Amino acid sequence: MIILDNISKTYRQSRGDETTAVRNVSLRIDTGEVFGLIGYSGAGKSTLLRCINLLERPSAGSVIVDGVDLTRLSKRELNQKRRKIGMIFQHFHLLSSATVAENIAFPLRLAKMPAAQVRARVAEMLQLVGLTGYERQYPSQLSGGQKQRVAIARALAAEPSVLLCDEATSALDPETTKSILSLLKDINHQLGLTIVMVTHQMEVVRDICDRVAVMTEGAIVESGRVLDVLLKPSHDVTKRLFQIHQAPLSPTVPSAATRVVEIAFTGATAHDPILAEVAQSTGCTFSILRGTIDTVKDVPFGQLTVAWFGEKTVVDAAIQRLEQAGFILLKEQITDILPQATEVTVSC
Ligand SMILES: Nc1ncnc2c1ncn2[C@@H]1O[C@H](COP(=O)(O)OP(=O)(O)OP(=O)(O)O)[C@@H](O)[C@H]1O
Ligand SMILES: [Mg+2]
Incomplete structure (x- = not known):
């Protein structure tokens, strides 16, 4: 046109x-x-x-x-x-x-x-x-x-x-x-x-x-x-206009987490209990640190930051399963984490 x-x-x-x-x-x-x-x-x-x-x-x-x-x-x-x-x-x-x-x-x-x-x-x-x-x-x-x-x-x-x-x-x-x-x-x-x-x-x-x-x-x-x-x-x-990956993580991110990832889901996956199923079937646990769910032109669209706990190989397998189920791995957040307790020594 x-x-x-x-x-x-x-x-x-x-x-x-x-x-x-x-x-x-x-x-x-x-x-x-x-x-x-x-x-x-x-x-x-x-x-x-x-x-x-x-x-x-x-x-x-x-x-x-x-x-x-x-x-x-x-x-x-x-x-x-x-x-x-x-x-x-x-x-x-x-x-x-x-x-x-x-x-x-x-x-x-x-x-x-x-x-x-x-x-x-x-x-x-x-x-x-x-x-x-x-x-x-x-x-x-x-x-x-x-x-x-x-x-x-x-x-x-x-x-x-x-x-x-x-x-x-x-x-x-x-x-x-x-x-x-x-x-x-x-x-x-x-x-x-x-x-x-x-x-x-x-x-x-x-x-x-x-x-x-x-x-x-x-x-x-x-x-x-x-x-x-x-x-x-x-x-x-x-990135600035869409402001989606910008909010800093809460300082109370559990330091015991094996991996912290930001994932997105859209359409059909939005309504299925996939996170729980994946955790159950792989034997690891997770905690949602922050999340939003919205719609993009009437299609559900969500983003979650999830901390995963367990053996590294098991957590890796869980995240791989999520991707197979249609989740999109946006970002590995490990580098963004402010650990729960950090000792800082300052010398002048
Ligand atoms: N009639 C004009 N004469 C001279 N410069 C102009 C004229 N109209 C726009 N500009 C300049 O062109 C640039 C783009 O302006 P424009 O109005 O297209 O931006 P915009 O993205 O629509 O901004 P806004 O969101 O504020 O409406 C600006 O630097 C503006 O000063
Ligand atoms: Mg204008």
């Missing part, structure tokens, strides 16, 4: 200074996919996103959406093509002096749709975003979540094939964020819409994205299926 081929964007200031916001980015986003662009502030995410509908014209490279190279279109052709690319923003960008219905109708009126069709389409959109009955309200009378729903309805009114979201949930509280993400997920399923989500929130990527690209200093430094990137983040920025 979207092919970015070697995109760069350099801003030239009046004094002759230059900022390169995007450097040589190539990306391919498939039809019906939810694709996340994650990175810290200033990484170039918004600039790259705005290159997709040419709100920013790239300094180099081509942008192909649905088979058409946007950089080669005339102004009129580009305006037409843009109607098929909806966009939503962190601060909603609604017309404050217009009602909810007028806001949603705005792009349809621009496209000169007959009034009766506009009314029908507005009603359909309101139903889609769960705001039927709100047509006469003004944006100032709505909560943040409701405003974003109006923005989504407006973005989808012209039946786009792509929806670009720039930090669409960053101004919302966690519960409202969840409800907006769930709405976007439903829309993605129902309409087969391709969604590109710019965010700095890991939970957005985890909740809704199929694939993710990590940006820093204008470049994409890592990309892949969300679960793969979560399990094996290779770039430092990814």
